[in-house]
Amino acid sequence: MNLIDLHTHTTASDGSLSPTELVNLARRLDLKAVAVTDHDTMAGLPEALAAGRALNYEVIPGIEISAEFRPGSMHILGYFIDPADPNLNQRLGELQQARRTRNIQMLTKLNALGLAASMEDIEAAAGGGQIGRPHFARVMTAKGFVAEPNQAFELYLKRGRPAHVEKFRLNPPEALTLIRRAGGLPVLAHPATLRLNGLEALENLVTGLKNQGLAGLEVYYSDHTPQMAADFLALARKFDLLPTGGSDFHGQNKPGVDLGRGRGDLAVPYDFLAGLKQQKGKA
Ligand code: AMP
Ligand code: FE
Ligand code: FE
Ligand code: ZN
Numbered sequence: 618m619n620l621i622d623l624h625t626h627t628t629a630s631d632g633s634l635s636p637t638e639l640v641n642l643a644r645r646l647d648l649k650a651v652a653v654t655d656h657d658t659m660a661g662l663p664e665a666l667a668a669g670r671a672l673n674y675e676v677i678p679g680i681e682i683s684a685e686f687r688p689g690s691m692h693i694l695g696y697f698i699d700p701a702d703p704n705l706n707q708r709l710g711e712l713q714q715a716r717r718t719r720n721i722q723m724l725t726k727l728n729a730l731g732l733a734a735s736m737e738d739i740e741a742a743a744g745g746g747q748i749g750r751p752h753f754a755r756v757m758t759a760k761g762f763v764a765e766p767n768q769a770f771e772l773y774l775k776r777g778r779p780a781h782v783e784k785f786r787l788n789p790p791e792a793l794t795l796i797r798r799a800g801g802l803p804v805l806a807h808p809a810t811l812r813l814n815g816l817e818a819l820e821n822l823v824t825g826l827k828n829q830g831l832a833g834l835e836v837y838y839s840d841h842t843p844q845m846a847a848d849f850l851a852l853a854r855k856f857d858l859l860p861t862g863g864s865d866f867h868g869q870n871k872p873g874v875d876l877g878r879g880r881g882d883l884a885v886p887y888d889f890l891a892g893l894k895q896q897k898g899k900a
Pocket of ligand 3: 681
């Protein structure tokens with residue numbers, strides 16, 4: 618079977634591989650295509666697309682936008698977006714600005730809690746890309762403040778913990794509209810993280826999102842059980858949404874999740890990408 622990966626992160630957000638390294642790895646693993654879907658930024662796309670052209674390898678420009686949602690988290694993937702789209706760039710710029718303010722607030726809290734680190738330390742961990750909690754976790758670990766990055770989240774950085782600061786997020790309809798207007802196809806990522814109560818609640822949510830422009834549902838994902846994957850695939854078919862899948866590869870920043878293979882048994886067929894391309898062609 619021809620396998621692909623439609624959910625990956627680079628150093629432009631919180632992955633550990635540069636866009637070029639990611640594309641090279643995808644080709645070396647014999648994946649037939651890879652989508653780059655960094656959190657709230659398109660900064661890695663020009664380099665990823667150039668790497669694809671240089672290797673004659675299929676790279677899909679994407680993004681993963683965090684949207685406002687409770688109780689869990691809602692991430693909306695966008696495929697085939699135009700990296701030069703002015704509206705999307707403008708709004709993402711505002712998210713970056715909000716992030717900078719939030720990073721200062723988180724650092725101030727951590728300093729008050731006893732962490733001896735400066736914003737330069739955090740910036741160094743981010744390597745020039747967008748700064749977020751994973752980079753704080755790395756510095757906290759390196760300074761011996763916590764034993765490992767996951768502990769930094771559990772004790773300090775997650776919602777309800779003392780260094781947590783809420784992130785500014787777009788609301789779901791705005792995220793869907795921005796992606797559509799940038800020529801992209803919006804896809805609801807890893808539905809399990811929404812923390813909805815049962816499949817019926819997901820059906821209700823998806824009905825509303827579809828009316829607002831949703832095109833697809835991420836059915837194969839590293840943390841989906843076979844039962845979840847089967848349920849989400851059936852739901853996608855029922856609501857005429859395109860099924861997609863990906864690993865959520867972050868390189869060394871998410872140990873145990875491999876490009877293309879997830880936690881070992883992920884297999885995303887090229888057919889899923891063919892479906893997206895067919896839909897994109899109709900737009
Ligand atoms: P931020 O956008 O700054 O809120 O950071 C969110 C990122 O942190 C996610 O994309 C994950 O990569 C990472 N993350 C969230 N929770 C955890 C956790 N418990 N352990 C490790 N990484 C996490
Ligand atoms: Fe991430
Ligand atoms: Fe996500
Ligand atoms: Zn992701």
